[in-house]
Amino acid sequence: SDSLDVARIREDFPILQREFDGQQVVYLDNGATSQKPNQVIDAIADYYRNYNANVHRGIHQLSQEASIAYEEAHDTVAEFVGADGREEMIFTKNTTEAENLVAYAWGLNELGPGDEIVLTEMEHHASLVTWQQIGEKTGADVKYIPVTEDGYLDMDAAAEMITDDTEMVSVLHVSNTLGTVNPVSELADLAHDHDSYIFVDGAQSVPNRPVDVKDIDADFYAFSAHKMVGPTGVGGLYGKREILEAMEPFQYGGDMIKKVTFDEAKWNDLPWKFEAGTPVIAQGIGFAEAVEYLEDVGMDAIRRHEETLAEYALDRMAEFDDIEIYGPTDPTDRGGLVAFNLDGVHAHDLASIMNDHAVAIRAGDHCTQPLHDKLGVAASARASFYLYNTTDEIDELMDAIDSARQLFA
Numbered sequence: 001s002d003s004l005d006v007a008r009i010r011e012d013f014p015i016l017q018r019e020f021d022g023q024q025v026v027y028l029d030n031g032a033t034s035q036k037p038n039q040v041i042d043a044i045a046d047y048y049r050n051y052n053a054n055v056h057r058g059i060h061q062l063s064q065e066a067s068i069a070y071e072e073a074h075d076t077v078a079e080f081v082g083a084d085g086r087e088e089m090i091f092t093k094n095t096t097e098a099e100n101l102v103a104y105a106w107g108l109n110e111l112g113p114g115d116e117i118v119l120t121e122m123e124h125h126a127s128l129v130t131w132q133q134i135g136e137k138t139g140a141d142v143k144y145i146p147v148t149e150d151g152y153l154d155m156d157a158a159a160e161m162i163t164d165d166t167e168m169v170s171v172l173h174v175s176n177t178l179g180t181v182n183p184v185s186e187l188a189d190l191a192h193d194h195d196s197y198i199f200v201d202g203a204q205s206v207p208n209r210p211v212d213v214k215d216i217d218a219d220f221y222a223f224s225a226h227k228m229v230g231p232t233g234v235g236g237l238y239g240k241r242e243i244l245e246a247m248e249p250f251q252y253g254g255d256m257i258k259k260v261t262f263d264e265a266k267w268n269d270l271p272w273k274f275e276a277g278t279p280v281i282a283q284g285i286g287f288a289e290a291v292e293y294l295e296d297v298g299m300d301a302i303r304r305h306e307e308t309l310a311e312y313a314l315d316r317m318a319e320f321d322d323i324e325i326y327g328p329t330d331p332t333d334r335g336g337l338v339a340f341n342l343d344g345v346h347a348h349d350l351a352s353i354m355n356d357h358a359v360a361i362r363a364g365d366h367c368t369q370p371l372h373d374k375l376g377v378a379a380s381a382r383a384s385f386y387l388y389n390t391t392d393e394i395d396e397l398m399d400a401i402d403s404a405r406q407l408f409a
């Protein structure tokens with residue numbers, strides 16, 4: 001079977017050997033950011049050491065090498081998510097900037113009173129706050145597809161809420177709080193039946209499972225390199241070519257133009273039209289290396305590994321009646337993360353005790369405050385898994401939770 005050789009993978013991530021007070025770190029905060037293998041670190045260092053130069057303009061050898069590497073990085077990332085080449089793959093700073101790019105470059109210009117933007121109650125602030133603001137600035141109405149008791153989207157409500165007044169449906173593929181995997185192909189069909197665009201937030205899906213944007217038929221699809229063993233500072237925004245061709249640029253300046261006179265400017269070809277100024281060269285090169293690393297491991301194998309870890313974590317937590325778990329209980333129907341609370345212990349206190357045991361988890365609202373309001377909790381703890389985690393590490397998590405239980409009993 002193509003299951004993961006986790007022991008061999010862990011050798012690529014030196015940070016996993018770190019110890020705090022003699023305890024080896026147990027890193028379970030991958031939903032916030034992933035760790036980076038030597039291959040990615042070395043690729044970025046290699047660029048700075050051996051062919052650092054600015055791109056798109058240089059005549060000299062170094063600039064040509066840097067330009068080719070940066071441009072081909074777009075092809076690598078595009079192919080990874082099933083896009084048709086670099087013309088459909090814009091490098092942004094992160095998923096948040098990708099949402100803002102479409103919100104400003106398309107939303108502000110195209111939306112007005114009477115138009116509707118449909119989100120979900122489980123949206124991350126990157127989309128929720130962005131489209132809420134666009135609604136305020138344009139007069140468009142913002143609606144939220146409800147989340148059911150068991151953590152799924154209410155698709156009957158979705159079918160009613162997406163109408164001919166809907167111009168944009170913006171939904172996350174996998175919830176960073178509930179782990180829910182949303183039916184984005186079905187939502188794309190609903191949006192397109194009403195001539196609406198659909199923006200899919202793939203921050204928690206592209207790193208963890210195979211994604212094919214053409215299969216989903218998304219109009220836009222965004223994700224971040226730092227969650228998929230790549231560097232911070234670069235993300236991918238897929239857009240259908242014909243939509244990007246028709247869209248106004250997001251930022252103006254060098255590189256995004258073809259010709260400038262004192263009277264006007266002509267825009268550059270895709271994707272450079274949306275990459276103003278000196279781009280994220282080193283990060284883009286690191287992004288491509290991260291994609292190649294994940295491809296070598298295999299996205300199906302990663303998805304299955306995370307399902308195994310989620311199932312193990314859910315089973316271990318189900319042994320206790322003082323742990324409340326949020327999101328679907330079926331491990332094959334959710335991402336590799338579990339948000340939870342321990343009765344009587346605030347999530348921040350729990351995370352602090354976890355830290356005393358060198359266990360790194362997240363506590364707070366995970367940038368989904370409206371969802372936490374709906375769940376009726378101010379904060380939750382969250383363990384999120386990746387290709388280098390093990391069930392032994394989940395046992396360490398459970399032992400640390402137990403020490404918190406004893407402390408607060």
Ligand SMILES: Cc1ncc(COP(=O)(O)O)c(CNc2co[nH]c2=O)c1O
Binds near residue numbers: 175176224
């Ligand atoms: C679903 C989702 N959308 C968008 C973002 C924003 O990504 P960024 O622009 O790269 O920051 C995140 C990051 N989520 C988290 C960041 O820290 N903890 C998290 O759960 C996310 O989980």
